[in-house]
Amino acid sequence: MPIAPLFRPIDVAPAYQKVADAIEREIVNGRIKPGDPIGTEHDLVRQFGVNRSTIREGIRVLEEGGLIRRDSSRRLHACLPRYSKLASRLSRALVLHEVTFRELYEASMTLEVASIEGAVERASEENVAELTDNLARSGAVVGDPARLAECDAEFHVLVAKASQNRVLQLAREPAAQLFYPTTEMIVTGVAEGGPRLVAAHRHLIDAIRRRDREAGVLWTRRHLQDWRRGFEKIASLDRSVEHMYMEHAQAARRR
Template identity: 40%
Template structure:
C-alpha cells in the first residue's frame, strides 16, 4: 500500500511526501488507525515507505496542519486526532473568500441551513439553553444604540440555536458561512435602525423554541433570513459582490 501511494505520487509528478500523506489519510479515514491511536515512529514509517526520514517529517507537517495528527502536550509522540471545528472552519472561510463567493450565494446557503437548525433545536432544546436565549434577547433590546454589540448578540443568538440542534453535520456546515454572513450585518445596522425588527424576529423564534413547535421555529427563522436580505438591499449594499472577510466583533 505504501509503495503504491508513492508510485501514484510519482505518476502525478508530485513530491513523495504527498503520497505518504494520502496513505496515512486513507488509514485514518478507513478506521484502520482510529482517533487516539499512536502513529509509528518516524524511522519506522521511513523504512516502510522506503524514503528518507525528512520526507516523512514533511508529510507529518501537512497532516498536523490538517488536524489529523497531533502531539500531546508538546511531546514527540504523534496521535491520530479529529480536526477541530475552528481549523475546519478557517480553511473553508478562506476558500469562500478567495473563490470570490458572493454574499447572495452565502445568503442562499444560510437560508437552507438556519431554518433546519431551528427546527432541530425546537425538538431538542433544554430549559437552560432557552434561558440563555431569553437573556440574549433582553440584552439585544438594550443594545440598539451599540451596533457592535448588536451584531455580536445576533451572532451568539444563532450560534446558540445551532448548538441546541445537536446536529454536528449541520453545525460544521454552518460555522464557516456564519463567520462571514453575520458580521457583514454591521454595515446594515450602521445604515439602518434594524434593532426592533431583529428583536421581533428573535422573540418569535424563541417562542417557537420554548413551545417546542418545530414548524413555527423553521417558518420564523426562514422569515428572519429573508428579512436579512431585505435589510442588506435597503442599506444599498451590493448583494452580488464577493463576500469580504472581517474579524468578528
C-alpha cells in the first residue's frame, strides 16, 4: 500500500521570473518609485549574477506588465502600470477561475452604483459634456450592435471618471472588460436592447446633471437589471465566462 506523501514538490521558478519578481517587489513596496532608474541590462546582469538572456526575459515580463520602461538611451526606469494592463491581467485571472456571469453581475452592481454616486456628487461640466457627446454617438449607432457596444463600454468608463475616484476606475475595469462582448450579443439577440440602453444612459446623465443621487442609483440598478434580463434570453447567468466566449467565438467563425 503506497504511503501518503508528507511533502509537496518544490515549485522552482525560472531564473527570469525570479528576476522579474525581485524588481516588482521593490516597485510595489515603494523602495523603487515611478521614474527611478533601475539601470541597464549590463547593470542587472552584474547585480543578479545571471546571464543577459535571463535579464532580458525578466525585463520583457515587467515591460508587458507596465512596471518598467526604457528611455532613449535604453536605460530602464520604474513606472506605474496603466489601468488597461492591470485590468487585462485581472480579467485573465477571472477567466482562469471560471467566474460566472452571475458573479460579474453582482460585483458590477456594487461597483457601478458606487461610480454613479461619486459622479452625481463630483462630476464636472467637462465630464457631463463627455457623457453627452457619448450619448449622441450611441443614438446614432443604435442599430449597429458592435459600435453600440463600444459606446456603452466608453459610457461606463466616463461615469467612473466623473466619480473622480481612481480606485473605483481601476476596480471596475477587469469585470467591465469581460462584460463588454455581452452587450453586442444582447443587442443582436434582443430587439429592444439597443433603444433601452440608450434611454438608460440618458436618464443617468440627467441624474448627474441634477445632482440627483437617488435617481442615479435607481437608473443604474435598472440598467444592470435590463442587462441581466437581456442576457438571460440568450444564455444562463451561471455559465462560466470562458465557456460562453469560446462558444461565441466559434459561432462567429462559422458565420
